[in-house]
Amino acid sequence: MIAAMDISIRKAERSKLQDLNQDNIPFGKYFSDHMLEADYENGEWKNIEIKPYQPLLMDPSLAALHYGQAIFEGIKAYKGIDGKPYIFRPHDNFKRFNISAERMQMPQVPEELFMEGMRKLVELDQNWIPSKEDHSLYIRPFMFSSDPLIGVRPSDTYKFLIILSPSGPYYSAPMRIYVEEKYVRAVTGGVGYAKAAGNYGAAMYATAQAKLKGYDQVLWTDPFEHKYVQEIGTMNVFFIIGNKAVTPDLSQGTILGGVTRMSSMTVLKDMGFTVEERPISVDELMDAYKAGLLHEVFGTGTAATISMIKELRYKDFVMQFDVENWKTAPGLKKRLTDIRERRAEDKYNWMLKV
Numbered sequence: 001m002i003a004a005m006d007i008s009i010r011k012a013e014r015s016k017l018q019d020l021n022q023d024n025i026p027f028g029k030y031f032s033d034h035m036l037e038a039d040y041e042n043g044e045w046k047n048i049e050i051k052p053y054q055p056l057l058m059d060p061s062l063a064a065l066h067y068g069q070a071i072f073e074g075i076k077a078y079k080g081i082d083g084k085p086y087i088f089r090p091h092d093n094f095k096r097f098n099i100s101a102e103r104m105q106m107p108q109v110p111e112e113l114f115m116e117g118m119r120k121l122v123e124l125d126q127n128w129i130p131s132k133e134d135h136s137l138y139i140r141p142f143m144f145s146s147d148p149l150i151g152v153r154p155s156d157t158y159k160f161l162i163i164l165s166p167s168g169p170y171y172s173a174p175m176r177i178y179v180e181e182k183y184v185r186a187v188t189g190g191v192g193y194a195k196a197a198g199n200y201g202a203a204m205y206a207t208a209q210a211k212l213k214g215y216d217q218v219l220w221t222d223p224f225e226h227k228y229v230q231e232i233g234t235m236n237v238f239f240i241i242g243n244k245a246v247t248p249d250l251s252q253g254t255i256l257g258g259v260t261r262m263s264s265m266t267v268l269k270d271m272g273f274t275v276e277e278r279p280i281s282v283d284e285l286m287d288a289y290k291a292g293l294l295h296e297v298f299g300t301g302t303a304a305t306i307s308m309i310k311e312l313r314y315k316d317f318v319m320q321f322d323v324e325n326w327k328t329a330p331g332l333k334k335r336l337t338d339i340r341e342r343r344a345e346d347k348y349n350w351m352l353k354v
């Protein structure tokens with residue numbers, strides 16, 4: 001690929017891989033032997049290095065900790081049945097990363113730093129990709145402002161890093177969802193479409209409240225009327241209504257446009273569904289449910305891939321689903337997994353060979 005950018009590699013003396021219990025890998029808890037780190041100073045990216053995974057040394061006045069100029073991405077690498085490592089659609093995450101960077105007044109990360117840095121890192125730590133079904137290596141690129149200055153202004157310096165975390169199945173049990181009508185995740189003109197760190201901190205209180213009521217997650221609604229649905233927690237949402245697959249459109253800028261969402265729309269079309277991106281109201285969902293037409297509800301995202309929803313509660317109205325007999329969500333998940341683990345033809349060229 002592009003060789004203009006100099007990425008130095010300093011290897012760990014000892015691998016921690018033998019300490020990992022491959023039968024129980026909680027999401028996001030363990031990290032591979034190496035990480036990539038780069039500094040943005042005086043308008044350019046420098047000190048680009050792949051080195052042993054290690055803590056960062058930071059000043060207490062570090063700007064990101066105070067004002068939240070921080071963004072991230074989530075990508076997965078898989079081991080194909082050929083035993084080789086592949087990354088799922090990383091270029092789409094690269095593009096989204098720079099969209100988030102622009103919205104947060106942060107510098108663009110050059111394609112070769114993001115893509116070639118990630119490729120080299122995954123290549124070096126490829127033994128960390130678990131080979132069991134539904135397992136993968138989660139790739140977490142992120143950037144934060146690093147000026148040691150507590151004045152409120154965009155930082156002059158930034159850090160870009162990539163870390164890798166082996167992961168087992170995530171959110172695998174069907175979920176009970178509370179339709180949120182008090183708190184909001186994102187508003188028109190806000191930062192909902194960006195993978196900005198603050199969005200997640202801001203969502204935790206409402207999610208905890210829903211958990212106290214016995215729910216796993218919230219279904220976010222629009223900020224004006226709490227009438228139109230946005231996303232489930234940190235996943236995009238799909239509804240199978242009759243023979244259509246329907247998902248909220250992105251025109252309000254309040255929804256994070258997922259790579260899994262995009263991929264699911266493509267695969268659902270292949271499965272024979274008419275796919276619609278449009279506003280969806282809770283009233284429409286309740287009417288479809290009462291008419292026996294709301295067949296399936298599921299979330300899509302890199303971490304979980306597809307998460308089935310067994311219950312949706314709106315005020316006192318409870319919609320329950322017989323997930324055991326579903327065909328679409330499990331079928332979609334299998335098709336995506338088969339492409340990722342290379343059991344099925346990759347006809348859209350989604351897999352990047354490391």
Ligand SMILES: *Cc1c(COP(=O)(O)O)cnc(C)c1O
Nearest residue numbers: 234235236256258259260301302
């Ligand atoms: C990351 C994320 C998603 C899913 O995006 P993918 O690219 O499919 O992983 C959906 N919603 C929110 C809020 C997210 O942060």
